[in-house]
Amino acid sequence: QVQLVESGGGLVQAGGSLRLSCVTSERTYSRYHMGWYRQAPGREREFVAAAGKNDVATWYAEFAKGRFTLSRDDAKITLFLQMNNLKPEDTAVYYCAADQTELRIRAGPPDWWGQGTQVTVSS
Numbered sequence: 001q002v003q004l005v006e007s008g009g010g011l012v013q014a015g016g017s018l019r020l021s022c023v024t025s026e027r028t029y030s031r032y033h034m035g036w037y038r039q040a041p042g043r044e045r046e047f048v049a050a051a052g053k054n055d056v057a058t059w060y061a062e063f064a065k066g067r068f069t070l071s072r073d074d075a076k077i078t079l080f081l082q083m084n085n086l087k088p089e090d091t092a093v094y095y096c097a098a099d100q101t102e103l104r105i106r107a108g109p110p111d112w113w114g115q116g117t118q119v120t121v122s123s
Helices: 026-031 102-107
Strands: 005-007 010-013 018-023 033-039 046-051 058-060 068-072 078-083 092-099 117-122
Touching: 005 092, 018 033, 018 092, 018 117, 033 078, 033 102, 046 068, 046 078, 046 102, 058 068, 092 102
Parallel strands: 010 117
Antiparallel strands: 005 018, 018 078, 033 046, 033 092, 046 058, 068 078, 092 117
8 A cells, every 4th residue: 555645735826836745655665656747627637747766767747847846855755846936827736646667657647646735826
């Protein structure tokens, strides 16, 4: 069983920043690729960013490059998504995800999901 617990969403003005957190276990970190997806109203869930097992690689969607950054805490149980220069089109529910294969964490659908955290960017 993989547990993923997100937090950090909220309301922010365009141009602002938010940092999302996804808490998991050390076992998950070492055995699973982990990442973030998002789903805006009326749209399909889409890939945002992911980190390979033991941070061997990171991948970002085109819209995230240069604005969003993944990182982990020293205990290796929290995956962060730092989001800068937010735009109204970034408004969505953001989901933490985990999967044992690189293909599924990047192309979806991953096997494990968190409950989601709402991000709202006002113009």
